[in-house]
Amino acid sequence: MISTSFFGRLSFALKLIFSKAKADNLAEKLKDKPVEKPLLPGNESGALQLLALLQKEGRLVDFVMDDVTQYSDAQVGAAARVVHQGVAKVINSYFSIEPVLTQAENSSVSIEKGFNPDTIRLTGNVSGEAPYKGTLIHRGWKSSQTELPQVIAGYDFSIITAAEVEL
Amino acid sequence: MSEAKYAIGIDLGTTHCVLSYASLEQENADELVHQVFEIAQLTAPGQVESLPALPSFLYMPHAEEIGEGELSLPWGAENAAVGAMARDMGAKTPTRLISSAKSWLSHGQVDRRSAFLPLDAPKELDKQSPFDASKAYLQHMKTAWNHAFPDTPLEQQSVTITVPASFDPGARELTGLAAKEVGLGQFTLLEEPQAALYSWIAKSQGKWRDQVTVGDVILVVDVGGGTTDLSLIAVTEEEGSLQLNRVAVGDHILLGGDNMDLALANAIRMKLAKEGTQLQPWQLIALSHGCRDAKEKLTTNADLNEVPIVVPSRGSSLIAGSLRTELTREELDNVVINGFFPEVGIDAEVQNRARSALTRLALPYAQDAAITRHIAAFLRKQLHSADDVEGHEVDGSFIKPTAIMFNGGVIKAEGIAQRITSVLNGWLEQEGASSVKVLEGIDLDKAVANGAAYYSFIRQGKGVRIRGGIPASYYVGIESALPAVPGMEQPIQAYCIASFGMEEGTEASLPDQEFGLVVGEPVRFRFFSSTIRRDDEPGLILDFWNEGELEELAPIEMNLPADGRQPGQIVPVQLMATVNALGTLELVALPNDGDEQWQVELDTRGQAA
Numbered sequence: 001m002i003s004t005s006f007f008g009r010l011s012f013a014l015k016l017i018f019s020k021a022k023a024d025n026l027a028e029k030l031k032d033k034p035v036e037k038p039l040l041p042g043n044e045s046g047a048l049q050l051l052a053l054l055q056k057e058g059r060l061v062d063f064v065m066d067d068v069t070q071y072s073d074a075q076v077g078a079a080a081r082v083v084h085q086g087v088a089k090v091i092n093s094y095f096s097i098e099p100v101l102t103q104a105e106n107s108s109v110s111i112e113k114g115f116n117p118d119t120i121r122l123t124g125n126v127s128g129e130a131p132y133k134g135t136l137i138h139r140g141w142k143s144s145q146t147e148l149p150q151v152i153a154g155y156d157f158s159i160i161t162a163a164e165v166e167l
Numbered sequence: 168m169s170e171a172k173y174a175i176g177i178d179l180g181t182t183h184c185v186l187s188y189a190s191l192e193q194e195n196a197d198e199l200v201h202q203v204f205e206i207a208q209l210t211a212p213g214q215v216e217s218l219p220a221l222p223s224f225l226y227m228p229h230a231e232e233i234g235e236g237e238l239s240l241p242w243g244a245e246n247a248a249v250g251a252m253a254r255d256m257g258a259k260t261p262t263r264l265i266s267s268a269k270s271w272l273s274h275g276q277v278d279r280r281s282a283f284l285p286l287d288a289p290k291e292l293d294k295q296s297p298f299d300a301s302k303a304y305l306q307h308m309k310t311a312w313n314h315a316f317p318d319t320p321l322e323q324q325s326v327t328i329t330v331p332a333s334f335d336p337g338a339r340e341l342t343g344l345a346a347k348e349v350g351l352g353q354f355t356l357l358e359e360p361q362a363a364l365y366s367w368i369a370k371s372q373g374k375w376r377d378q379v380t381v382g383d384v385i386l387v388v389d390v391g392g393g394t395t396d397l398s399l400i401a402v403t404e405e406e407g408s409l410q411l412n413r414v415a416v417g418d419h420i421l422l423g424g425d426n427m428d429l430a431l432a433n434a435i436r437m438k439l440a441k442e443g444t445q446l447q448p449w450q451l452i453a454l455s456h457g458c459r460d461a462k463e464k465l466t467t468n469a470d471l472n473e474v475p476i477v478v479p480s481r482g483s484s485l486i487a488g489s490l491r492t493e494l495t496r497e498e499l500d501n502v503v504i505n506g507f508f509p510e511v512g513i514d515a516e517v518q519n520r521a522r523s524a525l526t527r528l529a530l531p532y533a534q535d536a537a538i539t540r541h542i543a544a545f546l547r548k549q550l551h552s553a554d555d556v557e558g559h560e561v562d563g564s565f566i567k568p569t570a571i572m573f574n575g576g577v578i579k580a581e582g583i584a585q586r587i588t589s590v591l592n593g594w595l596e597q598e599g600a601s602s603v604k605v606l607e608g609i610d611l612d613k614a615v616a617n618g619a620a621y622y623s624f625i626r627q628g629k630g631v632r633i634r635g636g637i638p639a640s641y642y643v644g645i646e647s648a649l650p651a652v653p654g655m656e657q658p659i660q661a662y663c664i665a666s667f668g669m670e671e672g673t674e675a676s677l678p679d680q681e682f683g684l685v686v687g688e689p690v691r692f693r694f695f696s697s698t699i700r701r702d703d704e705p706g707l708i709l710d711f712w713n714e715g716e717l718e719e720l721a722p723i724e725m726n727l728p729a730d731g732r733q734p735g736q737i738v739p740v741q742l743m744a745t746v747n748a749l750g751t752l753e754l755v756a757l758p759n760d761g762d763e764q765w766q767v768e769l770d771t772r773g774q775a776a
Contacts, residue, residue, distance in 0.1 A: 071487065075489075082479045
């Protein structure tokens with residue numbers, strides 16, 4: 001038998017009451033039927049198109065397909081400059097990128113009720129209700145405008161870069 | 168024709184074209200809002216993007232170089248590519264690429280309408296003329312615009328197309344003709360340095376009137392990718408308001424940023440060769456692109472002492488095959504700053520080497536790379552160009568600008584503008600004049616197009632105009648009737664037909680000198696211009712002129728149709744010059760015995776090509 005003191009029992013009872021209140025709240029939420037959405041495959045042609053642009057301008061596929069272990073840091077660094085410059089060009093030309101939150105990182109921020117959880121991700125001690133107080137860890141990035149090159153109908157996206165033969 | 172809705176400016180550049188536009192419904196020129204039109208173009212086979220500039224390149228792909236339908240544009244497929252893809256493909260296959268068509272268009276020694284480009288084209292390629300290529304760029308911009316704005320087609324808008332101030336009458340006429348053949352209706356031509364100044368005026372939102380005063384002479388230095396263009400613009404007053412007058416233009420100098428980047432690349436090539444690395448030709452091109460970026464970074468950031476440059480490999484092993492080097496401040500100063508902009512005296516002469524007789528057909532690049540020497544020569548030559556400008560003092564050995572404005576992509580390397588300014592201030596100080604003020608604030612890549620759009624806007628009578636007229640006096644050569652002496656060149660007289668500053672829509676008084684034309688045969692006359700002898704009246708005959716006063720242009724050609732006359736008969740005619748609404752010079756031959764008129768060809772079929 002487990003002997004329990006009166007106060008112990010009381011505290012247990014209180015805990016039960018409180019957790020029941022919480023559970024009721026949660027149960028209420030769970031009682032609503034979860035919203036169901038169909039699943040779609042990721043956008044393959046868009047991904048391949050971006051890969052081709054990153055290769056064309058920044059040689060990204062060349063860089064990643066190479067085995068870096070056999071080169072010195074100086075050699076890898078030199079090639080990284082090509083990649084950095086080219087990838088930056090792609091990102092700046094086809095996307096309008098800006099931070100989701102403009103406050104300084106590591107400052108404290110308040111997240112108001114009704115925020116979009118896709119835009120702001122809560123982590124750590126996630127409890128209670130909005131407004132939430134927390135520390136901004138990462139400002140996030142969003143693209144307010146995306147404009148990729150137009151391509152002709154039937155374009156073969158699987159060719160990231162064509163082989164080149166000099167005559 | 169419906170009424171124009173937009174004021175359009177087209178910068179038809181040597182290396183790229185820009186189109187800027189503004190709504191004509193705006194009221195005030197001082198608050199004019201204009202924007203750059205993003206031109207749809209092929210950026211890779213089968214891919215189209217809209218970019219703020221259209222690279223001035225025409226690429227004629229081999230049938231098996233491109234997949235089916237891969238030259239499609241939003242408005243249909245074409246046989247050749249214009250723009251970004253053309254430039255990129257041409258870098259790897261130069262024999263199918265036409266570049267610098269504009270420089271060829273101003274080359275008086277070739278037939279600018281004969282199809283000889285690309286020079287090294289493979290036999291099966293359908294070559295094009297510089298004129299055709301210029302037309303292709305205009306046609307592309309027109310089609311792209313009409314696709315984006317179908318309700319306000321370009322041919323119904325008020326359009327201004329820019330040309331270098333140093334373009335000869337033939338090149339101006341051809342540019343106008345290209346626009347006409349493309350179907351542009353309401354267009355005019357404007358000199359690029361003027362367009363840059365208009366852009367500065369537009370950008371100042373009316374405050375330009377506080378920054379210049381009566382008697383100011385503004386030196387506009389426009390260093391583009393392939394050419395350097397100089398102009399002087401004087402500030403005068405008329406009926407209480409400030410007026411701008413273009414008082415002088417410089418010679419055509421085929422020298423620009425591309426030359427500087429190539430010179431840097433060569434300097435680095437030699438450095439690498441000393442270290443035992445030999446560069447391939449394709450690496451040199453990539454290196455010169457890298458040098459351009461490095462040049463801009465070094466001259467805009469004084470804390471940097473060197474900027475790394477990486478020439479990527481051609482093959483897929485990027486890390487092993489790339490070449491890393493660096494451009495140091497010392498190399499930049501030696502090659503570009505001291506090479507192209509040396510600290511020279513105001514008396515410095517432009518160095519001309521005699522060309523070797525066996526030069527192959529090529530663009531007449533400036534032989535002296537020192538732009539500061541070209542500026543010195545220009546300022547000395549134009550000492551008297553602002554003599555009648557009130558408030559301007561003429562003394563010393565050169566005309567003293569009081570302000571300077573820079574334009575062109577090269578100036579993005581800030582150290583270059585600083586060097587030119589300091590050299591100019593040195594000359595001014597030597598002759599007791601005060602330093603120039605620098606007129607700043609224009610967007611170096613778009614100023615010409617924006618200024619041209621502004622000009623299209625104010626042509627409706629809503630703002631200040633720069634007065635200019637034709638940029639030189641023009642002369643026809645008459646061989647004197649002296650007996651020929653062996654070994655001596657037959658003396659020649661120059662007969663003035665149009666004087667400097669004749670404005671658009673005017674005609675010169677009809678002089679009485681007669682020329683004999685043979686019916687049914689083209690007759691050529693030597694043709695000269697002078698930017699110094701600005702007071703010569705039409706009809707004046709010069710027996711003698713100082714060296715450098717007159718410059719010979721491509722010959723002009725008169726062709727009298729035989730209809731109604733005996734072939735071989737000699738008909739006396741008079742020559743009359745008019746400046747048409749485009750601002751280009753036109754010459755007509757008037758026979759003494761009738762009221763017909765024959766157009767005189769200013770752009771003749773050159774001997775070469």
